[in-house]
Structure formats: C-alpha cells, structure tokens
Amino acid sequence: MMQVYADNAATTKLSETALKAMMPYLTDTYGNASSLYRIGQEAHHGVQAARAAVASALGADTNEIYFTSGGSEADNWAIKGVAELMAKKGKKHIITSAFEHHAVLHTVKKLEEQGFRITYLPVYENGIVKAEDVKNAICDDTALVTIMYANNEIGTIQPVSEIGAVCREKGVLFHTDAVQAVGHVAINVKAQNIDLMSMSAHKFHGPKGIGALYCKKGIRLPNLIEGGAQERGRRAGTEAVYAMAGMAAALTEATDALTQNTAKLTALRNRLIDGLLQIESSRLNGDRNSRLPGNVNISFEGVEGESLLLYLDMKGVSASSGSACTSGSLDPSHVLLAIGLPHEVAHGSLRLSLCESNTREEIDYIISCVPEIIERLRSMSPLWEKIQKERGNL
Amino acid sequence: MEYSEKVMEHFAKPHNVGKLEDADGIGEVGNAKCGDIMKMYIKVNDGIITDVKFNTYGCASAIATSSMATDMIKGKPVSEALKLTNKAVVEALDGLPAVKIHCSVLAEEAIKAAVKDYYDKNGIAYDPALFKEDCCHYDHHHAE
Numbered sequence: 249m250m251q252v253y254a255d256n257a258a259t260t261k262l263s264e265t266a267l268k269a270m271m272p273y274l275t276d277t278y279g280n281a282s283s284l285y286r287i288g289q290e291a292h293h294g295v296q297a298a299r300a301a302v303a304s305a306l307g308a309d310t311n312e313i314y315f316t317s318g319g320s321e322a323d324n325w326a327i328k329g330v331a332e333l334m335a336k337k338g339k340k341h342i343i344t345s346a347f348e349h350h351a352v353l354h355t356v357k358k359l360e361e362q363g364f365r366i367t368y369l370p371v372y373e374n375g376i377v378k379a380e381d382v383k384n385a386i387c388d389d390t391a392l393v394t395i396m397y398a399n400n401e402i403g404t405i406q407p408v409s410e411i412g413a414v415c416r417e418k419g420v421l422f423h424t425d426a427v428q429a430v431g432h433v434a435i436n437v438k439a440q441n442i443d444l445m446s447m448s449a450h451k452f453h454g455p456k457g458i459g460a461l462y463c464k465k466g467i468r469l470p471n472l473i474e475g476g477a478q479e480r481g482r483r484a485g486t487e488a489v490y491a492m493a494g495m496a497a498a499l500t501e502a503t504d505a506l507t508q509n510t511a512k513l514t515a516l517r518n519r520l521i522d523g524l525l526q527i528e529s530s531r532l533n534g535d536r537n538s539r540l541p542g543n544v545n546i547s548f549e550g551v552e553g554e555s556l557l558l559y560l561d562m563k564g565v566s567a568s569s570g571s572a573c574t575s576g577s578l579d580p581s582h583v584l585l586a587i588g589l590p591h592e593v594a595h596g597s598l599r600l601s602l603c604e605s606n607t608r609e610e611i612d613y614i615i616s617c618v619p620e621i622i623e624r625l626r627s628m629s630p631l632w633e634k635i636q637k638e639r640g641n642l
Numbered sequence: 643m644e645y646s647e648k649v650m651e652h653f654a655k656p657h658n659v660g661k662l663e664d665a666d667g668i669g670e671v672g673n674a675k676c677g678d679i680m681k682m683y684i685k686v687n688d689g690i691i692t693d694v695k696f697n698t699y700g701c702a703s704a705i706a707t708s709s710m711a712t713d714m715i716k717g718k719p720v721s722e723a724l725k726l727t728n729k730a731v732v733e734a735l736d737g738l739p740a741v742k743i744h745c746s747v748l749a750e751e752a753i754k755a756a757v758k759d760y761y762d763k764n765g766i767a768y769d770p771a772l773f774k775e776d777c778c779h780y781d782h783h784h785a786e
Contacts, residue, residue, distance in 0.1 A: 550699065551699070552677055552678070552699055552700050552701050552704075554701035554702055555653070555700070555701055555702055555704075555705060558653065558702050562654060571677055571701065572676070572677045573677060573700075573701035573702075573703075573742075580677065590675075591674070591675040591676075591677070592674035592675060592677070595674075595677040625699075628656075628659050628660075628696075628697050628698060628699075628705075629679075629697065629698070629699040630670060630679045630680075630681040630697045630698070630699055631674050631679050631699040632699065633697065634674075
C-alpha cells in the first residue's frame with residue numbers, strides 16, 4: 249500500500265542537508281559555545297554562521313535574530329515582551345485577528361486578563377485580514393499589531409506588506425507569526441516593514457525544538473531567560489548548536505529552491521483541490537489564490553473529519569482535520585468558524601498539506617481514496633440523509 | 643489520545659450498519675452542531691430485539707460505540723436492552739479516551755430512544771422515569 253505523508257503543516261521530515269549540518273555538533277564539535285578553547289570557539293562559529301544564514305534568508309541583520317525553542321516561544325516572547333515595553337508608555341491595546349494560532353490567541357487572552365484591550369479583526373469568508381481594518385483599528389494607545397503571515401489550517405496568506413506599511417505609518421509595532429510561511433514564501437522583513445517575526449524550523453524540514461524570533465534593531469525587548477550572555481543576554485542557556493545549524497541549513501535550502509518548489513507545489517495543490525472538489529457537496533476553505541503553495545483544506549458535508557482521517561490513515565494517507573474530535577476540544581476549529589463555516593460543516597473538514605517531495609502519483613492516490621471513504625461515511629450518516637431530504641434528493 | 647484495538651476493530655468494520663425499513667422503534671440522539679448523531683432502528687418480536695441497525699454521523703468512537711452497543715442488545719429482551727449502560731459499552735471496547743466518553747452515553751441514549759419509540763407506537767405502558775430527558779449529560783450540547 250502507498251504511504252503518503254500529507255501533513256506538512258503539522259511537521260516536516262528533516263532534510264538530509266540539515267541532518268548533515270547538524271552531525272558535527274552532535275559528535276566532535278561538542279564544546280560549549282561560550283568557552284574560549286578551540287572546540288568551544290568552533291561551536292561559537294557554528295552559532296554565528298547559523299544566525300547569519302537565517303538572517304540572510306529573511307533580509308534581516310545577523311544580530312536581529314534570536315534563537316528560541318520554536319514558534320510558540322517566539323510568539324509568547326514577542327507579544328508579552330512588547331506588551332511589557334509599551335505598558336510603561338501607557339499603551340495597552342493590541343490588535344490581532346480571530347484566526348491566529350493559539351500561541352498568539354492564548355497569549356493575548358492572558359494579557360487581556362491583565363488589563364489589555366484586545367481587538368480581534370475579522371478574517372472574512374476568504375480567510376484574509378484587510379489592511380484597512382488594521383488601519384481603522386489603530387488607536388493612540390495601540391501597543392502592537394500581531395497578524396499571522398499565513399494561516400496554519402487554511403493556508404491563506406495575509407497582506408503582510410500592506411499591514412506593515414500601515415503600522416509603520418502609524419508608528420505601531422508589527423509582529424507576525426510566520427511559522428507557516430518562512431521557507432515557503434519569499435519574505436524580506438525590511439521591505440515588508442515587519443518589526444518582529446516568529447518562525448519554527450520543523451515546518452521547513454529543519455529539526456524540532458528550534459525556532460527564532462526576528463526583532464528589529466532598537467526594540468528593547470525584555471529578557472526572556474536570565475542567567476547568561478547567550479542571545480545577546482536576552483535568552484540565557486547553552487546554545488543547541490546542532491539545532492541552530494540544522495535550522496539554518498534547512499532554511500537556506502528552502503530559500504534557494506523557493507521558486508521551483510512553489511511552481512511544483514502549486515501545480516500539485518491545484519490538482520488535489522480540483523480532484524477533491526469533484527466530490528458532491530464539498531467546498532474549499534480559504535482563498536484559492538492567496539494561499540500557501542502546499543495547503544489544501546476542504547469540507548465535506550455530512551461527514552465527520554476524525555472518521556475521515558482515520559479511514560484515510562488505514563489507506564496509508566496522513567492528514568488532519570479541524571473537527572472537534574481531532575482538536576481535543578468540543579468545538580470545531582476556531583479558524584473554520586472564523587471564516588463563517590457552520591459547526592457541522594467545520595466538523596467535516598480535511599487538511600492536506602504537501603511538501604516538494606510529494607509526487608503526482610501520491611496526489612492521484614489521495615484523489616482516488618477520498619471519494620470512497622466519503623461515500624462510505626455518508627451512507628451511514630443520518631446528517632447526510634437529512635441534508636439529502638432537505639434538498640429533495642430523497 | 644489513543645484508541646484501543648477493539649475500538650479500531652469496530653470502527654474499521656462496524657457491525658449492524660444500516661437501516662430497518664420495517665423497524666418497530668427508531669431512536670435518534672445527538673446533533674450536527676456537536677459533530678455526532680446516532681440513529682438506531684430496532685425490530686421487536688415477543689419482547690425480544692430480533693434485529694438492530696444503526697446510522698451514525700460522528701468520530702471513530704461514535705461509530706465504534708454504535709457498533710458495540712447494537713451487538714450487545716441484539717437478540718436480547720427489550721427489558722434487558724434498557725439496562726445497558728454506557729459504562730458497559732466502554733468496558734466492552736476496552737476503554738475510551740476521556741474526551742470520548744460522551745459517545746458511549748449517546749449510544750446508551752439512542753437505544754433507550756428506540757425502545758421508547760417502540761413502546762409509544764405499540765401503546766405499551768412504561769415508567770416515564772426510565773426515559774428521563776437528561777439534556778445536560780454532556781455540556782457541549784449547545785442550546786439551539
């Protein structure tokens with residue numbers, strides 16, 4: 249049976265290039281990067297080279313990159329840090345969107361409990377924030393605008409450059425959670441007026457447990473961890489050089505191949521979308537064009553997503569769903585509800601996220617597997633029966 | 643969250659899937675908003691459930707509990723089917739993840755609803771306390 253991994257928005261396979269870049273620091277070059285002798289200094293050079301490579305891929309300066317444990321940490325640090333900084337100036341208003349990752353939403357919720365005012369911008373049916381809404385929401389006491397670069401469930405790419413321009417014009421700091429975007433779309437933090445940006449290595453074939461926060465020079469972000477000079481004294485702790493080297497290698501590889509990967513992935517994605525939309529009563533969630541090249545998110549009426557993805561797993565296909573049953577909570581995905589899907593349609597969503605090593609054969613295999621599973625689930629679904637009756641088909 | 647082998651077995655090849663056109667009782671519980679609906683059909687002869695089928699919209703555990711619960715009442719007297727508890731279904735499936743226990747409650751209620759329908763249709767007297775509407779057994783059933 250064919251095995252197809254189509255959950256690259258959850259995590260990706262470590263690239264061979266990244267692994268190769270990591271190995272020396274897991275074996276011979278085990279020195280502490282703070283030590284002055286040779287293997288310490290070699291490790292130190294590894295840290296600096298990795299930082300420079302990450303910075304260069306994003307149009308940042310080397311000392312504007314702070315390594316973290318991953319995207320969630322970077323989001324927490326950026327938002328709580330700016331909040332603390334701005335509260336001193338009496339600015340206690342944060343603008344975000346309704347469909348951010350929980351690393352952002354739960355963080356602003358915490359700040360709300362501490363007296364911050366939060367504005368959640370709508371994302372409309374297409375899953376895209378309007379820069380104009382950002383502009384209109386900015387007040388005299390706005391401390392931060394935090395809008396994700398691309399959504400993790402429906403893959404919609406936000407007008408980051410426009411939002412950046414609005415924020416710059418109004419003199420408000422702009423943070424973007426770019427965990428799904430880095431390595432997948434062309435980003436230049438300077439040109440796009442991004443002040444802070446979160447990223448995570450394992451979303452672009454780097455190792456897990458490492459990410460970074462880009463923080464523009466001049467923003468005096470409070471320290472995250474006290475106790476050492478690492479990360480310019482802002483995040484203490486002996487550097488995981490192997491992870492940084494892996495992240496840098498993976499990002500460089502992804503950035504170098506961006507144009508060809510995007511072309512390949514977009515073709516595969518569109519083939520998959522078109523193939524699956526052949527199924528009756530299905531819909532694509534999120535804008536079709538302003539969308540990550542590997543993201544497919546489709547709802548099938550009358551079926552429940554967890555059953556769908558477990559039957560797909562039995563066919564060798566790894567995917568994910570926004571149903572309540574898979575979210576571990578009792579409500580379906582907040583992202584799908586934010587774009588206006590009724591609960592019962594949100595429960596029937598399927599996310600397939602591709603990477604450049606997926607093949608056309610794999611896409612066709614998925615397209616061949618899904619209809620019979622949908623058919624099987626619908627044939628035993630009282631909800632589908634009801635829908636059919638309402639439409640006069642029964 | 644992990645499903646037992648038994649759950650996966652019943653999910654992969656559920657027993658008693660379908661409808662009974664000449665059902666003596668039909669019970670439907672749950673709602674679309676919450677992501678699960680169970681509909682059970684029973685055929686009764688001389689107080690014995692001679693056949694039972696189900697249709698379920700829901701996650702793997704909803705399908706597996708429907709399959710197991712219908713197995714457990716097939717061929718049993720109606721009075722015995724009424725005594726089937728969600729706990730017994732969970733045990734028969736070698737356990738369910740905590741967040742999925744409500745599926746087993748639905749299965750128990752679907753059977754009771756089918757029996758109540760059978761009693762009502764046939765003018766059989768019963769103690770209404772047997773079918774208390776326990777609307778708050780799982781708190782995610784939003785008011786609609």
